[in-house]
Amino acid sequence: MARGKRLLSAVPYANTCAGLPLLNAADLEAGLALSADFTGEGWRHELGYSNAPVYTPDAAGAQLWKIGLPYDFIFFEHWQTDVDGHEQALTRARSMLQRFDGFLGGLLSAADLDHTMVIVSSDHGNVEDCSHGKHTVNKVLTLIAGDGRQQAAGAITALTDFVPVILDYLLPKSS
Ligand SMILES: [Zn+2]
Numbered sequence: 001m002a003r004g005k006r007l008l009s010a011v012p013y014a015n016t017c018a019g020l021p022l023l024n025a026a027d028l029e030a031g032l033a034l035s036a037d038f039t040g041e042g043w044r045h046e047l048g049y050s051n052a053p054v055y056t057p058d059a060a061g062a063q064l065w066k067i068g069l070p071y072d073f074i075f076f077e078h079w080q081t082d083v084d085g086h087e088q089a090l091t092r093a094r095s096m097l098q099r100f101d102g103f104l105g106g107l108l109s110a111a112d113l114d115h116t117m118v119i120v121s122s123d124h125g126n127v128e129d130c131s132h133g134k135h136t137v138n139k140v141l142t143l144i145a146g147d148g149r150q151q152a153a154g155a156i157t158a159l160t161d162f163v164p165v166i167l168d169y170l171l172p173k174s175s
Helices: 010-017 025-029 041-046 057-068 080-086 090-110 149-155 159-170
Strands: 117-120 143-146
Touching (some): 057 090, 090 117, 090 143, 117 149, 117 159
């Protein structure tokens, strides 16, 4: 990034604009960050970070809960299924979705869902149709679990609905 050859993607860019630090390899090795592949295997085996912890998908979900405890809001960006869609890698996509299933199960088991809302969504379709390597305009599945889920579900029909729903949850208006 510092060499200026690559641009930040949307979420790291928003984080940086808000004056917040980006988590890095040291945070990952200390168990304070998770990699986008959930388990850390990519960092350990493909990027050569031999001290990167490796989790089962289920343990990675529980670890995300632990990492998020000091924060009011966390955003976990997962992009591997987008790459799989672009590369029409259906078998790899299936295995990544199974890994995601374990991760989400681990997160929801660990989370205090009486006081936490968990939202899973995407900003576009892609991997659900591996017959071509492009984003789709299909409707995107959104999963909402935990506190406030029914009210939130009724208020979300488009990508632009997430920010007001999240703000309402975090900063309820006094009545
Ligand atoms: Zn894409």
